[in-house]
Structures are given as structure tokens and as C-alpha cells.
Amino acid sequence: MPAMEAVVVEGIRRVFTPRKREPVTALDSVSLTIPVGEVHGLLGPNGAGKTTLVKILSTVLLPTEGRALVCGHDVVTETKAVRPLIGIVFGGERGLYTRLSARQNLEYWGALYRLSGPQIKERTAMLLDRVGLTDRADQRVEEFSRGMKQRLHLARGLMGDARVLFLDEPTTGMDPLAAREFRKLVGDLQDEGRTILLTTHDMVEAETVCDRVSLIDRGRILATETPRSLGSLISRFQRIDIEDAPDALLAQLKLVAGVSSVSPQADGSIRIEVNEDGATALVLRHLVDAGITSVKTSLPSLEEVYVQMIGERGLVV
Amino acid sequence: MVWYALVSGANDYWAIWSAKSWVFGLQLRIFSQVSFFALIGKLLRSDEQAHFFLVGNAVMVAAMGATFAMNMTTAERANGTLSLLLASPTRPVVVFASRGLYVTADGILNGLLGLFIAGPLFGLHLPWPRILLVVPLTLLVGISAYCFSTFLAGVIIRQREITGLVVNATIVTLMTLCGVNVPVSFYPTWLAWISRCLPITNGLEAIRDVINGGSWSAVAAHTGAELLVASLWLTLALGTFGRFMRAGQRDGSLEYAS
Numbered sequence: 001m002p003a004m005e006a007v008v009v010e011g012i013r014r015v016f017t018p019r020k021r022e023p024v025t026a027l028d029s030v031s032l033t034i035p036v037g038e039v040h041g042l043l044g045p046n047g048a049g050k051t052t053l054v055k056i057l058s059t060v061l062l063p064t065e066g067r068a069l070v071c072g073h074d075v076v077t078e079t080k081a082v083r084p085l086i087g088i089v090f091g092g093e094r095g096l097y098t099r100l101s102a103r104q105n106l107e108y109w110g111a112l113y114r115l116s117g118p119q120i121k122e123r124t125a126m127l128l129d130r131v132g133l134t135d136r137a138d139q140r141v142e143e144f145s146r147g148m149k150q151r152l153h154l155a156r157g158l159m160g161d162a163r164v165l166f167l168d169e170p171t172t173g174m175d176p177l178a179a180r181e182f183r184k185l186v187g188d189l190q191d192e193g194r195t196i197l198l199t200t201h202d203m204v205e206a207e208t209v210c211d212r213v214s215l216i217d218r219g220r221i222l223a224t225e226t227p228r229s230l231g232s233l234i235s236r237f238q239r240i241d242i243e244d245a246p247d248a249l250l251a252q253l254k255l256v257a258g259v260s261s262v263s264p265q266a267d268g269s270i271r272i273e274v275n276e277d278g279a280t281a282l283v284l285r286h287l288v289d290a291g292i293t294s295v296k297t298s299l300p301s302l303e304e305v306y307v308q309m310i311g312e313r314g315l316v317v
Numbered sequence: 318m319v320w321y322a323l324v325s326g327a328n329d330y331w332a333i334w335s336a337k338s339w340v341f342g343l344q345l346r347i348f349s350q351v352s353f354f355a356l357i358g359k360l361l362r363s364d365e366q367a368h369f370f371l372v373g374n375a376v377m378v379a380a381m382g383a384t385f386a387m388n389m390t391t392a393e394r395a396n397g398t399l400s401l402l403l404a405s406p407t408r409p410v411v412v413f414a415s416r417g418l419y420v421t422a423d424g425i426l427n428g429l430l431g432l433f434i435a436g437p438l439f440g441l442h443l444p445w446p447r448i449l450l451v452v453p454l455t456l457l458v459g460i461s462a463y464c465f466s467t468f469l470a471g472v473i474i475r476q477r478e479i480t481g482l483v484v485n486a487t488i489v490t491l492m493t494l495c496g497v498n499v500p501v502s503f504y505p506t507w508l509a510w511i512s513r514c515l516p517i518t519n520g521l522e523a524i525r526d527v528i529n530g531g532s533w534s535a536v537a538a539h540t541g542a543e544l545l546v547a548s549l550w551l552t553l554a555l556g557t558f559g560r561f562m563r564a565g566q567r568d569g570s571l572e573y574a575s
Contacts, residue, residue, distance in 0.1 A: 014569075016568070016569055017568075052569075055400075055569070055571075058404045059403070059404055059566075060400045060403055060404050060565075060566065060571050061566055061569050061571070062566045062567055080406070083404055083405060083406045084406045086404065088400075088401060088404055090397075092397075094396060094397025094398075095396070095397040095398055095401055096396075096398075097325065097329065097396070097398065099328075099329050099332035099333070100325060100328050100329060100332070101328075104324075104325055104328050105325075107321060107324075107325070108321050108322065108324075108325040109405070110321075111318045111320075111321030111322065111407075112318065112321075112402070112405040112406070112407045112412065113405060113406060113407075114318065114406055114407065120321070140332065160405075160406070
């Protein structure tokens with residue numbers, strides 16, 4: 001029976017021991033389950049442990065403790081079973097043979113995934129078309145733009161018809177348009193039933209393409225939720241925006257229990273932020289009593305959740 | 318897999334060389350190298366010395382191509398493709414061995430061209446039809462050197478900054494010890510034994526026997542010894558690559574390219 005979970009991570013710990021330096025714990029008791037067909041985001045700052053986890057799942061790195069399964073196969077003891085099932089795509093300029101053409105790169109990787117000659121030709125043509133590189137198929141990769149290289153990276157990761165794709169910061173350095181196209185491709189891959197683990201520190205990306213997001217920092221998973229639910233986690237940090245209000249009312253609102261700030265915004269509106277459950281209702285009652293009905297409440301974006309949980313440090317890229 | 322790796326390597330190669338630069342650049346260099354040593358023999362007023370140097374250096378050219386393959390292997394790491402290769406279903410040593418084969422093939426072709434063009438110009442008699450045997454024997458020397466080179470690549474793959482140094486040191490060492498310019502019999506016994514464990518030495522003696530009319534049994538014995546040496550280095554190459562990959566998985570030195 002096929003595994004229902006594409007990825008299972010149980011208590012993974014990874015400690016690096018550099019020479020003449022203190023050991024560094026990159027992952028600490030990480031547990032995670034990703035069902036088949038899910039796009040799962042791993043969101044965290046640089047050094048959070050995202051790539052370390054992907055390396056372990058893709059059999060390139062051994063965990064110090066714990067166990068991980070991909071499509072039911074142990075990534076340490078069953079590497080031969082795992083490797084044909086996975087595809088790896090990472091951002092940046094490297095990972096391709098730049099003196100070869102796009103077609104030659106894909107054909108070579110097809111051979112590495114043990115496809116037959118006709119299969120290699122067929123999949124190469126299909127994937128080049130899919131990532132929009134058919135017209136550039138025979139051009140050397142060194143002449144490609146960054147976005148084109150990234151699309152070729154994705155095609156390469158798909159040559160083996162991977163069931164689980166690890167996308168390690170795949171849109172790094174892409175222009176917004178190329179990144180949007182790339183995200184659309186990710187959606188298409190999900191529609192085919194593939195499971196995708198996407199590491200990123202781009203909140204918009206995580207919010208746009210992921211079914212669930214795990215926030216990771218200093219080797220620990222802080223929360224795993226849908227992007228929307230993660231916002232709810234700190235719903236007590238809800239914001240209330242009003243167009244205008246008398247100064248007396250604003251002074252009064254500052255004294256309401258749970259109101260953390262009342263501040264004017266650049267567009268002339270006023271934002272009231274709360275940091276306690278139930279404070280929103282109190283503020284709304286004050287506003288209605290004062291005859292102010294043009295009120296907008298909103299949940300924080302994933303970016304704000306990220307900042308709240310990880311801190312401003314997480315925004316340093 | 319081997320075919321595609323060979324083709325991709327060859328495509329890589331022809332991205333560097335054009336037909337014109339290959340003929341008037343590379344081949345001219347090969348011809349100059351072989352002729353240079355043959356001319357030293359001529360300076361010594363000895364055809365025998367000239368032919369000894371010429372044959373030795375032509376075969377050395379074949380082995381040099383294989384030695385340069387070391388650069389390619391460590392380049393995979395610099396390229397960011399090493400971790401991807403490890404995570405693919407094919408064994409990395411097969412990939413490396415296959416991808417560098419074209420350099421070896423190129424070296425063998427260059428060595429044979431050097432021998433067959435420069436040889437007659439320096440009065441070297443190429444006995445027909447036994448000279449044909451030189452082709453597979455040069456192939457064997459090239460492959461043997463390639464096994465040795467792959468072994469060294471596995472040893473130094475973690476220190477890619479010294480690759481150039483190791484390639485040059487290897488070429489000079491092989492040229493010195495393997496009977497290319499100095500007969501192995503010149504060395505003390507212990508050094509001669511080391512020489513016989515290196516690629517080229519035995520195969521080169523077989524080639525000299527073929528050209529100089531040596532006995533078939535001597536040719537066969539030297540050929541067998543070269544085969545044995547190639548197998549030894551191939552086994553060690555498999556071992557070093559396996560060791561490197563396992564160590565990389567343990568200590569995290571197989572980095573992703575990002």
C-alpha cells in the first residue's frame with residue numbers, strides 16, 4: 001500500500017562538530033509530517049536549519065539522531081529506494097553544467113535517473129516546453145538569465161519524475177515576474193499529485209503557494225499551520241484601522257486594557273494594535289459608542305507572524 | 318549512463334576547443350612536446366635515445382589526458398553538482414569515471430597521433446602489422462592512468478584548491494618514475510617496484526617491445542601487469558570515493574549550491 005505521508009520526520013537532531021570549535025546544533029528534535037500532494041513551506045531566517053533538513057531528506061546528510069522517511073523509505077538505510085523518488089532544486093547560479101546546452105543538461109540528468117534513451121528524449125522535450133525553454137533548448141546555459149537557469153533547475157529536478165520535490169530557496173535572485181511564473185509552476189506540479197517541500201524566507205512566497213507552513217528557527221520548529229491559521233495564532237495582535245477620530249477618544253483608547261499602541265499611519269488613518277484576547281471587542285465598543293462606524297479589523301500577515309515569533313532577526317537576509 | 322556522461326563530457330570539451338584550435342593549438346603543442354624530447358636524443362647523437370624519448374613521451378601524452386580528468390572530478394564540487402550527483406540513483410564513481418572518459422580518449426588519440434606523426438619524422442620504424450597492437454596498448458595505458466587519476470581525485474576532492482598542484486605533481490612524478498625518459502632499470506630495486514605499481518610503466522614497456530620486435534611473451538607479461546595495476550587503482554578509486562561520500566554525509570561537507 002502506498003504511503004499516505006510523503007515525508008515523515010521524527011525527532012531529527014543534527015549536530016555539526018567543526019574542528020577546534022564548539023559543536024553547533026543545526027536541528028533539534030524536529031518532527032514533521034507532510035501528506036502526499038501537499039506544498040509545505042519551511043520558513044525561517046538564514047541558519048535556521050532549513051537546508052540541513054532538506055539535505056537529510058535528500059540523503060546527502062546523515063542525522064545525528066532521529067529518523068526520516070520519504071514515501072515510506074528510511075533516508076539513511078534505504079537510500080537506493082529514496083533517491084529515484086526525489087528531485088532537488090535549489091536557487092542560485094550553480095548546480096548546472098554551464099558549458100552544456102539546456103537540452104544536454106537535461107539529457108544527462110535523465111541518464112543519471114536511469115531513463116531509457118527514448119524516455120530521455122521525450123521527457124527532455126516535454127520539460128523544456130513546460131518551463132518555456134524550448135526555443136533556447138540548444139543554447140549554452142552560461143548564456144541564460146538567472147530566471148531561465150532557475151526554470152532549467154526545476155526541469156532538471158523533474159527529469160526523474162520525482163514524487164517528492166525539495167525546493168531550497170528556488171526563487172533566490174529572481175525578478176518578481178519570473179518568481180511569479182515559478183510559483184505558478186509549483187501549483188501545476190501540486191495538481192499532478194507531487195509533494196513539495198519549499199524552503200524560503202520569502203513570506204509572500206510561503207503564503208502564496210503553501211498549504212501549510214512550518215516556522216523554523218535555531219533548529220526548532222516553532223509552529224506548523226496553514227498560512228491563515230498561523231495568523232490566527234497571534235490573532236490577539238489584531239489591528240483596528242479607523243479613518244479619523246477625535247484626540248480625546250484616542251487618548252481614551254490608549255487606556256483600554258490590552259491596547260498596545262495607537263498610532264497615525266502614513267495615509268492619515270489611525271491604527272490601534274492590541275495584544276490581549278478580548279481587547280478588540282472593547283476597542284470596537286468604544287468606537288461604536290463614539291459614533292465611528294468606518295472601522296477595519298485585520299489579521300496579521302504571515303510576515304507579521306514571522307516577525308512576532310522569530311523576531312526582527314528573521315528579516316535580516 | 319556511461320554513454321550520456323561521455324557525450325556530455327565531449328560536449329563540454331568541444332565548448333572549449335574549436336576544430337581549428339584543436340588542430341593548430343593542441344596538436345601543435347603535443348607534437349612540440351614529443352619532438353622536444355626526441356630532439357634531446359638527437360643532440361646526444363643517438364637514434365636509439367631519440368626513439369626512446371619519442372615513444373615514452375607520446376605514451377605519456379596519452380596518460381596526461383587521463384591525469385587532467387582529475388580537474389573535472391573536483392570541478393563537480395565547485396560546480397555545485399556534487400550533492401545532486403550523490404542524491405541521484407547512480408553511483409557517483411560511475412558518473413565521475415564516465416564523465417572524464419572523453420579526456421582520456423582525447424589523450425589517447427593525441428598520444429597516438431604524436432607517435433604516428435612524429436615517429437616517422439624522427440626515423441622511428443613502425444613495424445607493420447604488429448604496430449597496430451600499439452593502439453589497444455595505448456588505450457590500456459590511458460585507462461590505467463585514468464583509474465589512478467580517479468583514485469587521486471577521490472583523495473583530494475575535499476581540497477579542491479590543491480587540484481592543480483596535484484595534477485602537475487602527478488604528471489612530473491609519472492614522467493620521472495615510469496620509464497618515460499629514464500629506464501626503470503636505472504632505479505634501485507625498491508624504486509623500480511614502486512614504478513611498476515604505477516600506471517604507464519608496464520604498458521609502456523609492452524609498447525616498446527612491440528615497436529622494438531620484443532617477444533610476444535614479454536609483451537603479454539607487461540600487458541598483464543598493466544591490467545593488474547589498472548585494476549588495483551580502480552579498486553582503490555572505488556574505495557576512496559565511497560569513503561569521501563560517506564564522510565561527506567557524516568560531516569556535512571557535501572554542500573548545496575545556493
